[in-house]
Amino acid sequence: MYIISLAASTAGETADKIAKAGLAAILGYAVVFFGLVLLMAVITIMGKVMASKTAAATKPAAPAPAPAAAPAPAPAPEIPAAPGSAGEVKLFDVPDKEAAMIMAIVADKMQRPLNELRFKSIKEVKK
Amino acid sequence: MDFNIVDTLSTLVRTSGFAGFFAAGGWKNLIMIAVACVLLYLGIAKKFEPLLLVGIAFGTLLTNIPGAGLYHMAMWDAYVYGVPYDATNDRMLYDAEKNIKYFDEEEFEETGIVKLTQEYKDSITQDEKELEIIAELSFTDVAHLGGLLDILYIGVKAGIYPCLIFMGVGAMTDFGPLIARPSSLILGAAAQLGVFLAFFGAICMGFAGKEAASIGIIGGADGPTAIYLTTQLAPALLGPIAIAAYSYMALIPMIQPPLMRALTTEKERSVKMEQARTVSKTEKIVFPIVVAGFVILLVPSTAPLIGSLMFGNLLRETGVTERLSDTAQNGLMNIVTLFLGISVGATTVAARFLTARTLMIIALGLIAFAFSTVGGLLVGKLMYKLSGGKINPLIGSAGVSAVPMAARVSQMEGQKANPSNFLLMHAMGPNVAGVIGSAIAAGYLLAVFG
Numbered sequence: 001m002y003i004i005s006l007a008a009s010t011a012g013e014t015a016d017k018i019a020k021a022g023l024a025a026i027l028g029y030a031v032v033f034f035g036l037v038l039l040m041a042v043i044t045i046m047g048k049v050m051a052s053k054t055a056a057a058t059k060p061a062a063p064a065p066a067p068a069a070a071p072a073p074a075p076a077p078e079i080p081a082a083p084g085s086a087g088e089v090k091l092f093d094v095p096d097k098e099a100a101m102i103m104a105i106v107a108d109k110m111q112r113p114l115n116e117l118r119f120k121s122i123k124e125v126k127k
Numbered sequence: 128m129d130f131n132i133v134d135t136l137s138t139l140v141r142t143s144g145f146a147g148f149f150a151a152g153g154w155k156n157l158i159m160i161a162v163a164c165v166l167l168y169l170g171i172a173k174k175f176e177p178l179l180l181v182g183i184a185f186g187t188l189l190t191n192i193p194g195a196g197l198y199h200m201a202m203w204d205a206y207v208y209g210v211p212y213d214a215t216n217d218r219m220l221y222d223a224e225k226n227i228k229y230f231d232e233e234e235f236e237e238t239g240i241v242k243l244t245q246e247y248k249d250s251i252t253q254d255e256k257e258l259e260i261i262a263e264l265s266f267t268d269v270a271h272l273g274g275l276l277d278i279l280y281i282g283v284k285a286g287i288y289p290c291l292i293f294m295g296v297g298a299m300t301d302f303g304p305l306i307a308r309p310s311s312l313i314l315g316a317a318a319q320l321g322v323f324l325a326f327f328g329a330i331c332m333g334f335a336g337k338e339a340a341s342i343g344i345i346g347g348a349d350g351p352t353a354i355y356l357t358t359q360l361a362p363a364l365l366g367p368i369a370i371a372a373y374s375y376m377a378l379i380p381m382i383q384p385p386l387m388r389a390l391t392t393e394k395e396r397s398v399k400m401e402q403a404r405t406v407s408k409t410e411k412i413v414f415p416i417v418v419a420g421f422v423i424l425l426v427p428s429t430a431p432l433i434g435s436l437m438f439g440n441l442l443r444e445t446g447v448t449e450r451l452s453d454t455a456q457n458g459l460m461n462i463v464t465l466f467l468g469i470s471v472g473a474t475t476v477a478a479r480f481l482t483a484r485t486l487m488i489i490a491l492g493l494i495a496f497a498f499s500t501v502g503g504l505l506v507g508k509l510m511y512k513l514s515g516g517k518i519n520p521l522i523g524s525a526g527v528s529a530v531p532m533a534a535r536v537s538q539m540e541g542q543k544a545n546p547s548n549f550l551l552m553h554a555m556g557p558n559v560a561g562v563i564g565s566a567i568a569a570g571y572l573l574a575v576f577g
Binding site: 026037 | 299300305309310316317322330331336339407418422531546555568
């Protein structure tokens with residue numbers, strides 16, 4: 001009888017321990033999510049504030065009235081940045097694949113990791 | 128001068144390391160030396176995380192050479208348990224497994240004098256007066272009594288090396304992709320699933336809470352975080368946990384792709400993501416300051432890791448501390464990597480490493496890695512649906528923080544589905560978010576079990 005009750009109490013303790021561990025695991029995962037979602041909100045707000053400040057800083061300089069005499073030359077068409085990149089590299093007649101290869105070769109030759117380099121534009125020189 | 132050539136040769140043979148292999152349990156040292164050679168092979172020939180694995184493997188080799196005396200496990204156990212240490216016999220005056228203390232605890236607490244039990248006196252060959260007993264070990268005692276690896280291990284025990292490595296990681300990391308797409312943080316959070324599942328699994332397998340927490344953090348795929356947390360919570364498991372963490376990080380190109388292909392469709396994998404916005408220099412400078420302040424306020428126990436990571440990143444982004452950034456990325460990082468690798472390897476003492484628990488830790492580590500990948504992928508799929516197919520779910524698996532290996536795997540799998548797909552920079556967002564996520568997970572576990 002004693003052995004049976006001892007076994008039952010041990011099983012009960014184990015079940016309690018496992019239940020508490022499950023709760024701690026769920027709470028932990030929730031804390032990580034909650035923390036990073038809050039951080040996401042903070043970064044988003046920070047980005048918006050920075051963008052509005054940049055816009056406000058550039059606004060007064062923009063509307064300078066142009067002299068009516070000579071028509072301003074047409075602005076050069078904006079070259080779209082390379083797709084699939086978080087950077088601002090602009091490609092002039094260079095396919096994505098070749099651009100990626102060029103960047104990898106430059107990084108290799110310079111013995112520097114690719115994420116430490118900033119490519120502004122890649123242009124094919126035609127002779 | 129009394130010189131007997133036979134006695135001298137006999138003493139030399141008895142005290143040599145070779146004789147140690149034939150002493151009780153000496154065969155375990157031989158097995159550990161073989162393990163060290165396998166790890167060296169994996170690091171050198173297969174290039175599995177060589178910068179750390181080679182150091183860990185050589186530490187394993189050195190610590191398991193009988194008689195070398197480079198690392199004293201009993202001394203560190205005495206330090207951890209806060210009990211007296213017999214420096215003459217390299218023994219802690221406490222058997223943790225049987226919970227037997229070999230000294231009068233009450234008298235020690237009242238007077239500070241260590242009175243040995245008769246059982247302990249019977250087990251040693253020297254007279255009690257000949258023993259050098261250290262009542263309360265400090266790092267100064269370790270520096271005085273310890274071997275080379277004991278002294279180097281102080282940096283691990285004090286939590287210095289992992290934090291310095293984090294500083295270097297911060298100085299090497301461009302958080303631009305994360306700032307440009309803050310939703311990456313959700314993927315970084317999702318990919319911590321394995322941490323908590325492995326923690327739960329470890330409890331079910333009979334590990335204590337602190338041990339289970341240290342095992343779980345393997346799923347964070349972040350070596351310094353795993354080492355930091357284990358040193359604080361379960362230092363006895365440091366060797367197996369560090370080896371499991373770094374081995375699985377090296378094996379990410381083998382562990383992740385099958386899961387990625389199983390959980391995503393060809394159509395999902397071939398999604399080309401839109402270019403993220405350009406991040407200004409000011410944003411990059413403000414980011415580490417905001418993140419350090421915010422995350423440390425939220426989970427204060429993350430302060431050493433997040434503080435170091437963000438300080439390193441600030442050095443990189445300010446543009447006025449290039450020399451410091453360069454030192455953090457290269458010189459300091461290399462020195463600390465050297466010390467960390469060899470001293471973590473030193474903890475793989477045969478008597479502690481060759482147990483069934485090590486095999487369980489290695490199995491749980493694999494489960495942790497796999498489920499972290501699954502967590503990231505599933506939330507990646509959810510984001511794919513919610514965004515109307517604009518987000519490639521493959522970037523979710525990069526939420527495990529192994530930087531940049533996990534992001535590279537996302538890039539490779541994405542390109543297999545669509546050769547014109549360039550996911551690398553998109554995957555770097557969740558990848559660096561995973562570093563922050565695993566530090567928060569470690570901070571939570573430290574707050575609960577520390």
